Amino acid sequence: MKIQLEAGSPVHGGYTLGRVDGRVILVDGAIPGETVEIEVDDSEKLWKGTVTQVVTPSPDRVEHVWDRAGGAELGYMKRSAQLEWKTAVIEDAISHLGGSLKAHLKDAGLNIRVREVGPGLGTRTRLDVDVDDEGRLAMHERGSDALVPIDSMPLAAPAINDILANQDAWAGTWKPGDRVRLIAPTGQGPVVAIDKDVYRAPGEKTGSRVLERAAGYSWEVTASGFWQTHEKAPVTLLDAVLKGARIRPGDRVAEFYGGSGLFTLPISEKARAIRMFEGSAGAVRDARRNAPKAEIAQAAINPHLLATGSEGADVVIADPSRAGLGVKGALALAASGAQAIALVSCDPAAMARDVSTMVENGRSVMSLAAFDLFPHTIHTEIVTILS
Ligand SMILES: C[S@@+](CC[C@H](N)C(=O)[O-])C[C@H]1O[C@@H](n2cnc3c(N)ncnc32)[C@H](O)[C@@H]1O
Numbered sequence: 264m265k266i267q268l269e270a271g272s273p274v275h276g277g278y279t280l281g282r283v284d285g286r287v288i289l290v291d292g293a294i295p296g297e298t299v300e301i302e303v304d305d306s307e308k309l310w311k312g313t314v315t316q317v318v319t320p321s322p323d324r325v326e327h328v329w330d331r332a333g334g335a336e337l338g339y340m341k342r343s344a345q346l347e348w349k350t351a352v353i354e355d356a357i358s359h360l361g362g363s364l365k366a367h368l369k370d371a372g373l374n375i376r377v378r379e380v381g382p383g384l385g386t387r388t389r390l391d392v393d394v395d396d397e398g399r400l401a402m403h404e405r406g407s408d409a410l411v412p413i414d415s416m417p418l419a420a421p422a423i424n425d426i427l428a429n430q431d432a433w434a435g436t437w438k439p440g441d442r443v444r445l446i447a448p449t450g451q452g453p454v455v456a457i458d459k460d461v462y463r464a465p466g467e468k469t470g471s472r473v474l475e476r477a478a479g480y481s482w483e484v485t486a487s488g489f490w491q492t493h494e495k496a497p498v499t500l501l502d503a504v505l506k507g508a509r510i511r512p513g514d515r516v517a518e519f520y521g522g523s524g525l526f527t528l529p530i531s532e533k534a535r536a537i538r539m540f541e542g543s544a545g546a547v548r549d550a551r552r553n554a555p556k557a558e559i560a561q562a563a564i565n566p567h568l569l570a571t572g573s574e575g576a577d578v579v580i581a582d583p584s585r586a587g588l589g590v591k592g593a594l595a596l597a598a599s600g601a602q603a604i605a606l607v608s609c610d611p612a613a614m615a616r617d618v619s620t621m622v623e624n625g626r627s628v629m630s631l632a633a634f635d636l637f638p639h640t641i642h643t644e645i646v647t648i649l650s
Pocket residue numbers: 489490491520521522523524525526540541542543546562563564565582583584
């Protein structure tokens with residue numbers, strides 16, 4: 264079914280809100296204010312529509328930076344419009360899921376504004392791709408299982424694009440069905456990781472870890488493990504967390520979801536002591552090498568551990584995955600004796616729930632900074648400091 268409507272405000276997931284005859288439709292591919300024709304999928308209770316024609320284009324509409332495959336959902340609008348979009352999505356999450364948080368932020372004079380971090384293209388240091396039946400590197404079409412062969416990906420760093428453009432030279436290194444990670448580390452030349460094997464040139468294996476550098480520190484990170492993907496993410500998040508939490512030399516710090524030690528290493532140099540918790544065995548091995556002064560435990564983090572692990576800490580840092588802390592986890596941190604809590608959230612809805620839970624249980628937001636570390640996508644990174 265085709266419908267024409269005016270696209271309303273953006274919401275979580277990359278949609279704008281549309282309304283027809285009082286019914287709400289989630290619209291994919293529109294910019295607020297545009298009149299668009301959409302193909303409606305009415306198979307679910309909540310209708311969704313995909314733009315088939317833009318009737319009245321927004322002045323913010325540009326040629327898509329990457330519509331060959333998924334991974335750049337907002338690539339059809341100017342970067343400034345993407346920042347406004349992401350800001351509106353965070354505000355919407357706070358209004359709908361944040362309880363009294365909206366009023367709390369207003370009273371504290373804190374405005375939300377997603378900040379641009381560097382250029383929109385050429386900044387991604389990791390790209391996960393598949394090998395198709397013909398041995399070509401490929402990505403999934405958005406919302407589909409179909410593989411599209413690629414020889415460039417504009418969001419990725421130039422060194423990754425060099426590998427994509429010269430992939431014939433790598434024939435024989437990977438095979439159909441492989442999952443391949445292309446990495447352009449900040450501290451060394453590019454590598455290709457296929458499962459546990461890492462290559463610095465076609466057929467030429469190298470060590471399993473890559474060197475990352477930021478803010479005068481360096482980390483060795485397992486190629487297949489987690490590391491922030493935007494080249495400026497480490498320095499941006501370190502700055503926001505370290506300055507925001509105001510860690511002093513006498514402080515005892517508890518860190519949860521510490522990964523390979525991005526925050527653990529600098530804090531272990533600044534604070535009296537840091538205890539870090541992380542679930543992945545590989546990340547824990549890396550973190551122990553990267554931050555030998557820290558006490559690092561491999562553990563499944565849950566509300567009980569958030570409570571016991573933060574006992575005696577002056578500062579708590581938590582950087583959970585997309586699901587966030589959860590209400591019980593946020594309650595545990597709110598009840599800790601820490602003077603400062605730094606929460607790094609990569610999902611606006613989880614952030615709104617976690618921060619409002621802490622605010623409604625005695626904590627105050629000192630700052631809330633949102634960074635566009637995933638340009639052209641729907642994702643944002645948010646650092647909230649609470650006292
Ligand atoms: C967003 S990453 C952040 C890592 C690190 N702070 C960084 O910026 O590089 C989240 C980390 O939490 C870990 N993790 C996620 N859920 C976990 C859980 N329930 N228990 C323990 N670790 C978990 C993941 O292995 C991952 O390393």
